[in-house]
Amino acid sequence: xxxxxxxxxxxxxxxKTPPELQEIEAAVDRLAxxxxxxxxxxxxxxxxxxxxxxxxxxxxxxxxxSSFLQRPxxxxxxxxxxxxxxxxxxxxxxxxxxxxxxxxxxALEEEFxxxxxxxxxxxxxGMVEVSALDRDLESLDAALSNFxxxxxxxxxxxxx
Amino acid sequence: MNLDCHRDEHADLATLIGAASAGDEGAWRxxxxxxxxxxxxxxRSRRLSEELAEEIxxxxxxxxxxxxxxxxxxxxxxxxxxxxxxxxxRIRDEGRRSARQATPTDPAEMREARLDETASAQDEEPELxxxxxxxxxxNESDREIIELRHHAGMSFKGIADLLGEPVGTLLARHHRxxxxxxxxxxxxxxxxxxxxxxx
Numbered sequence: 001x002x003x004x005x006x007x008x009x010x011x012x013x014x015x016k017t018p019p020e021l022q023e024i025e026a027a028v029d030r031l032a033x034x035x036x037x038x039x040x041x042x043x044x045x046x047x048x049x050x051x052x053x054x055x056x057x058x059x060x061x062x063x064x065x066s067s068f069l070q071r072p073x074x075x076x077x078x079x080x081x082x083x084x085x086x087x088x089x090x091x092x093x094x095x096x097x098x099x100x101x102x103x104x105x106x107a108l109e110e111e112f113x114x115x116x117x118x119x120x121x122x123x124x125x126g127m128v129e130v131s132a133l134d135r136d137l138e139s140l141d142a143a144l145s146n147f148x149x150x151x152x153x154x155x156x157x158x159x160x
Numbered sequence: 161m162n163l164d165c166h167r168d169e170h171a172d173l174a175t176l177i178g179a180a181s182a183g184d185e186g187a188w189r190x191x192x193x194x195x196x197x198x199x200x201x202x203x204r205s206r207r208l209s210e211e212l213a214e215e216i217x218x219x220x221x222x223x224x225x226x227x228x229x230x231x232x233x234x235x236x237x238x239x240x241x242x243x244x245x246x247x248x249x250r251i252r253d254e255g256r257r258s259a260r261q262a263t264p265t266d267p268a269e270m271r272e273a274r275l276d277e278t279a280s281a282q283d284e285e286p287e288l289x290x291x292x293x294x295x296x297x298x299n300e301s302d303r304e305i306i307e308l309r310h311h312a313g314m315s316f317k318g319i320a321d322l323l324g325e326p327v328g329t330l331l332a333r334h335h336r337x338x339x340x341x342x343x344x345x346x347x348x349x350x351x352x353x354x355x356x357x358x359x
Contacts, residue, residue, distance in 0.1 A: 021335060024342040025310075031291045032310040034284070035201035043214050047196050047221050048189050054225035056183040 177239055181229040192221055195240075199247045201311040206251050207296060208258070216254055220247045241321035244312050248304070248322075294344040302337035305330060 017025055068074060173194075179187030199220050203213035223246050284292070295306055308314050308322065316334075320327045 016331070017338075018335065021338040021342065024338050024345065027287065027291055027345070028295070028306060028310045028338070028341065031288050031295075032201055032205070032313070034288055035204045035311060036197040038204065038210075039197045039200040039217075040210075040214070043200065043217060044193065044196055046214070047218050048192050050218050051192065051221040051225040052185050052188060054222050055180065055185065055188055056229045 173239060177228070180225075183229070188225065195243060196221070198312050199243075202244070202247055202307055203251050203254075205292075205295065205307045205311045206255055207292070208251070208254060212254060212258070216247070216250050220250055223250075238318075238321050240314060240318050244308060244314060244318075245322050247312070248308075290345060290348075291341070294341050297344060298337055298340060302333060302340065305334050306337050306341070309334060 069078075176187045176191050180191055196217060200213050200217045203216045204210075208216070220243070224243060295303060298306065304323075305319065308319050309316070314322070316327050316330055319330055323330070
């Protein structure tokens with residue numbers, strides 16, 4: 001027998017309360033309804049609160065990539081990163097390469113020539129200064145040798 | 161009842177049970193809302209005090225919440241029968257405990273108990289109080305089917321699942337119980353009806 005047949009048979013059976021018993025059945029229903037409605041309203045909250053603590057804890061599923069990508073903040077951040085990357089690439093692509101042209105080379109040669117001139121000037125001046133310093137050092141060396149010669153003579157005399 | 165509606169109700173109930181078993185508190189609340197008044201009424205039909213009926217209602221749903229997700233609940237698809245079996249067992253246990261503890265032997269206590277009962281009955285309409293007394297005079301099996309059918313609001317199929325008896329037998333018993341109630345109500349004194357407590 002199918003579920004549908006069972007339901008039909010049950011509903012047919014439940015209609016078969018004899019007419020002479022329908023009045024007393026209605027009276028029993030009135031008492032039952034009275035008892036149901038007599039339940040204090042606050043009891044529902046008490047039942048829910050007390051029994052809910054006995055339910056198993058609901059496991060939070062791990063965040064999937066698709067649900068993570070659907071978050072508004074993540075979407076905004078992704079758009080910002082994409083736009084920034086496109087901008088950087090565009091700037092790099094459109095920026096002119098630093099290639100020296102013929103005019104730049106001529107200017108450089110002029111600069112080098114000027115520097116060479118200065119170098120020669122500096123060398124001549126430097127040689128004069130170095131020669132003067134060399135002379136001063138020689139005279140200082142002679143003075144020191146003279147001092148040490150005198151000092152040795154004095155020490156020998158005293159030791160004797 | 162429309163068969164499509166019947167199927168939809170079963171599907172909704174199965175969805176709620178599945179979600180509550182997984183710990184969904186919203187689904188659990190919906191289940192409690194469906195049945196809490198019926199469990200309370202079942203307890204009150206046994207003339208238990210309001211406090212005891214409230215305690216029983218709470219403890220029945222605690223038991224259900226504990227066993228719903230585990231292997232102990234082996235009656236998927238027969239949730240209602242399971243719920244009211246738990247409720248009836250709890251009510252019977254409490255009734256036995258109350259009977260052991262509170263049977264007064266002292267005449268003063270007996271008089272006080274009668275006064276309490278009278279005061280409680282005075283809060284109700286006379287017809288309701290008389291019907292309550294008449295139901296209390298039925299034998300256990302007749303009283304059980306009246307309470308499950310009317311206070312718990314169960315279908316005969318559900319009662320058959322709960323009691324493990326054929327629907328036809330239960331229908332015959334229901335009619336017999338109604339006839340006894342009618343006789344007691346017509347006689348005007350349920351307690352003095354001679355056939356009330358006999359099978």
